Amino acid sequence: MAVTNGNANGTVNGHGPSNGATVPEVNPPIDIxxxxxxxxxxxxxxxxxxxxxxxxxxxxxxxxxxxxxxxxxxxxxxxxxTPRETMIKHCWAQPGCYTAITSCYNLGVFSVLANDGGSSKRVTEIASTLKTNPEVLAMGYIKETGVDEYAPTNFTKSLTIPIIGDGYPCLAGGAHESCSKFPEYMAKNNYATPTDVAAGPYQYAFNTTMNMFEYMQTHQPLGTQFNHHMGGYSQGRPSWMDAGFYPIEERLIGAVGGSDDTATLVDVGGSLGHDIAKFNKKYPNAPGRLILQDLPVVINAIQELDPKIKRMTHDFLTEQPVKGARAYYMHSVLHDWPDHVCTNILKQLAGAMKPGFSKILINENIIPDRDADWQATALDMMMITLFSSKERTKSDWYRLLEAPEVGLKIVGIWSVDNGVESLIECELK
Ligand SMILES: C[S@@+](CC[C@H](N)C(=O)[O-])C[C@H]1O[C@@H](n2cnc3c(N)ncnc32)[C@H](O)[C@@H]1O
Known part of the structure; x- marks a missing residue:
């Protein structure tokens, strides 16, 4: 029997690729x-x-x-x-678990569970506090302490911290539809690699021409939740600002004079400022100015930031207003865009750089040729489905950054273990 997109008669039933292609037959067939x-x-x-x-x-x-x-x-x-169990895990358990956590998060179940030091609570007590009648679904993430009685785990306690918990509703509401529709989009487009930022899988799934940032920021609270999610993403992982990663004194701040008005670090697309705030905390005496740039809707949402860090609204697809900074820094920015858009972003920065002084610091994954970390490959799938973009290998980075029209050269790459983002330093060619 041929394995097709559809039923045993070989007719397409609408659940397989919608371009009418037939999945190739396996010879000899695999036994159940x-x-x-x-x-x-x-x-x-x-x-x-x-x-x-x-x-x-x-x-x-x-x-x-x-x-x-x-x-x-x-x-x-x-x-x-067994392969069957893995299939059930992917198709039922993971989406089911995600859905249950998101619904309980939105309802406030985890906050109630974490109250009073996380003491055990009966379902009826949780329901009465929330003025609802929830069915609590346990998949090992909350402790079953009795019949219809539960206590939180460290995982569910952590979900009450917005930078940890907000990823669930934000991706459920403003991203995962794109993953569900991705196979359909790819089949319709003959499996061509998506590169269109106004008509890619995301736009197909959400029936919009907006990119994910625009969509989320205009569909609040998704945008606010996304900003929090970004704050949580790199928590607890080695950072280029840690001792022994990148020689900050020697390569970044040493060249900026004490009474200098120079911008030492411009965090381009820096969200609510978690990275530049960390830099300020680690290097409180660094000379020069610190500047945070992002879209107005993000900058205007900042609630707390050291006044030493200047907040600036800026669209990085347009001319960079801060000229001659020591370093323009981008963390998890270029991976959101396909090469032709990155080229524009980089050209705007290159146009503002002072030859022999300014640098671009790019904090991103460099996907190894083998044994890539699961977090990086998961992110790669998110990039293609959400942004028509991708995580990049070392040769991808060289090709992009050293393209003649960009005018940059890579002067060094600092990395630690696999799975941790590297720091790529560029200068004008
Ligand atoms: C993936 S987030 C990374 C945020 C931050 N650098 C971090 O590592 O947490 C990408 C950021 O780019 C910002 N962004 C998207 N389009 C932009 C644009 N055209 N100009 C400036 N910032 C933009 C988003 O608002 C978001 O904060």
Whole structure:
């Protein structure tokens, strides 16, 4: 029997690619038995050996050890699950879990659970506090402490912090429709790589010509929630501002004089200012000025920021108004755009740079050729579905940044472990 987009008769039933293409037949066909046995039994002994090498009580304060153990634990789950179980996890458990968490988050279930030090609460008590009658869905994320009685975990307590919790409603309301419609969009467009920022998968799914930022900011509270989500994304991960990552004194602030009016750091597309505030906190005596730029709707939403940091509304697709800064910094900005838009953003910066003095600092993922971290590959999928863009490899970055029309050269790349964003430093050619 041919495996087609549709039913056993080979007719397309509307659930497969809508371009009418037939999925190629597998020869010889795969037997169902394979789907009911562990995905990779052969790998299990080696993974267990690896896990046991961490010892009986590994030091979880050492982040590298923790992440190494976590990666092995994930390998073990992947190897032990049957393909059928993995399929059910992807198709039911993950979207179901996401949906349940988002609904409970919107309702305030996690805030109520975290009250009074996270004491156990009966469902009836939670429902009466919320003046509703929720069915609480537990998938291991809240503790079942009795019949119809629950207590929060550290995960659900953390969801009450907006920079952790707000990602759920924001992506549920302003992003995931694009993931659901992505297969349909790709089939309609013959699987061409999306690069159109006004007519890509996002615009198809949301029936708009706006990009995701515009859509979310005009559909509040999605925009505010997205700004919070950005604040949470890089929390607790190594940063280029940490000691031993990038030589800040030598390569950034050392060249700016004490009484200098020079802009030392311009955070372009810096959201509510979490990065530049961190820089200010780590280097309170850095000379020169600190400037935060973003769209008006974002800058005007800032509630708290050290007055030393100048807030500036600016569209980075237009001429950069701050001339001759020591560094123009962009974190998670270029990955939101396909190459032709990035070229425009970079040209606006290059036009403002002072030769021999100004730099561009780009804080982004550099996807390795093998064994990319799951967070970076997940982000890559988000970039293509939401922005017609992508995460970039080292050669992608060289091709983009050193393109003749951009006029930049990469003078150094600072990286730590896989999965942590690198810092790419550029100067004028
Ligand atoms: C993915 S977020 C990254 C924010 C911040 N740099 C960070 O790392 O958390 C991209 C940022 O670009 C801003 N942005 C989008 N389009 C812009 C434009 N045309 N001009 C200036 N900023 C823009 C968004 O408002 C958002 O804050």
């Amino acid at each position: 038995g394979i789907a009911l046995r562990p995905c990779d039994s052969d790998a299990v002994p080696e993974i267990l050996k690896n896990i046991s090498s961490f010892g009986k009580s590994p030091s979880l304060d050492n982040d590298n050890a923790r992440l190494g153990l976590l990666a092995k634990a994930r390998d073990l789950v992947r190897a032990l699950e």
